[in-house]
Amino acid sequence: MRYIDHTTASIHMKFQCDSSVDFNLVSARYPVRLTDYYASLVTHSDDAIWKQCLPDIRELEDAGQCPDPLDESALSPVPGLIHRYPDRVVLLVSNRCPVYCRFCMRKRLVGSGDAPMGDEEVRAALHYIATHTEIHDVILSGGDPLMLDDDSLKTILAGLRAIPHIVIIRIGTRVPVTLPSRITPQLCALLRTFHPLYINTHFNHPDEITADSTSACALLADAGIPLGNQTVLLKGVNDSVATMRRLMTGLLALRVRPYYLHQMDLVQGTAHFRTSVRTGLEIIRGLRGHVSGLAVPHYVIDLPGGKGKVAILPDDVEINGSTLLLRTYTGERVTYQDI
Numbered sequence: 001m002r003y004i005d006h007t008t009a010s011i012h013m014k015f016q017c018d019s020s021v022d023f024n025l026v027s028a029r030y031p032v033r034l035t036d037y038y039a040s041l042v043t044h045s046d047d048a049i050w051k052q053c054l055p056d057i058r059e060l061e062d063a064g065q066c067p068d069p070l071d072e073s074a075l076s077p078v079p080g081l082i083h084r085y086p087d088r089v090v091l092l093v094s095n096r097c098p099v100y101c102r103f104c105m106r107k108r109l110v111g112s113g114d115a116p117m118g119d120e121e122v123r124a125a126l127h128y129i130a131t132h133t134e135i136h137d138v139i140l141s142g143g144d145p146l147m148l149d150d151d152s153l154k155t156i157l158a159g160l161r162a163i164p165h166i167v168i169i170r171i172g173t174r175v176p177v178t179l180p181s182r183i184t185p186q187l188c189a190l191l192r193t194f195h196p197l198y199i200n201t202h203f204n205h206p207d208e209i210t211a212d213s214t215s216a217c218a219l220l221a222d223a224g225i226p227l228g229n230q231t232v233l234l235k236g237v238n239d240s241v242a243t244m245r246r247l248m249t250g251l252l253a254l255r256v257r258p259y260y261l262h263q264m265d266l267v268q269g270t271a272h273f274r275t276s277v278r279t280g281l282e283i284i285r286g287l288r289g290h291v292s293g294l295a296v297p298h299y300v301i302d303l304p305g306g307k308g309k310v311a312i313l314p315d316d317v318e319i320n321g322s323t324l325l326l327r328t329y330t331g332e333r334v335t336y337q338d339i
């Protein structure tokens with residue numbers, strides 16, 4: 001498996017500025033990587049793009065947090081594979097990304113070491129999947145799978161498609177947001193030969209919706225790839241109803257369907273991004289009914305200990321026997337008679 005050739009933006013020149021000591025301290029523990037494109041979206045220090053990609057000294061404050069709270073390592077029967085749910089697995093095919101997001105839930109893995117999955121590990125993972133006929137859905141993740149070159153991707157995708165019980169393949173990628181030039185017509189021509197193939201991308205802020213990311217999504221959608229989006233709820237970045245309305249409705253215009261809004265996991269080095277669950281619920285309440293239902297993601301908490309994702313909703317129903325008292329999107333209380 002090989003990575004694409006791609007140079008990192010000269011962040012040290014651009015952003016190191018006055019806080020160089022912090023920068024070096026943090027980047028020694030958690031690597032920093034940026035693309036020229038993503039860096040160009042920064043309009044002023046500490047804006048929503050800056051906060052997502054530039055190191056912060058608070059990453060080193062990690063009292064009581066765990067590098068792997070979801071216990072992914074324990075759920076890994078062979079290296080690089082996470083088998084938590086009965087019918088689907090996650091395959092970590094890359095540990096590289098165009099930009100290392102400071103809030104990443106796989107902070108323990110990304111950017112560490114240089115090798116992507118070796119050919120031997122890919123064979124072992126494919127063998128596991130082939131011998132577990134209950135698996136129907138494989139999610140390529142990482143790191144970013146689209147950091148692999150087209151030939152390496154083709155090898156993995158062809159290996160999966162050769163397994164009869166695999167129905168859908170999903171790719172989780174932030175490349176349309178951080179390195180949209182990676183989405184080429186050649187890549188799309190390759191991906192479309194492996195349908196049904198879904199892509200979940202990862203926009204967190206409306207400022208990430210640009211002419212470039214729009215074109216990248218259009219190429220993918222035109223290749224017949226259903227596009228979803230996973231957003232992480234981030235303090236100071238997107239934790240307001242107004243921002244989320246702009247983001248979620250903006251995505252629909254790109255043919256990207258909001259899928260999950262993730263409550264931040266309790267991952268070491270990311271505590272300064274966490275919001276309370278109440279904030280997340282207020283955001284869902286501020287979306288449902290107010291904007292297209294297609295723009296409303298599931299708000300999920302991925303429970304520590306590998307217990308899985310739980311979708312939560314604002315508490316809009318009170319059940320008294322067969323009478324329901326429901327709260328509408330305008331706040332009106334309405335009774336509904338059940339059977």
Ligand SMILES: *Cc1c(COP(=O)(O)O)cnc(C)c1O
Pocket residue numbers: 082083084085088089090139309
């Ligand atoms: C999130 C996740 C999945 C996929 O879950 P869906 O709800 O089907 O999108 C699968 N495996 C693991 C380990 C996950 O964390």
Ligand code: SF4
Pocket residue numbers: 096097099100101103104105106107110142143144174202
């Ligand atoms: S692109 Fe995804 S895997 Fe890579 S650093 Fe960002 S959140 Fe983590």
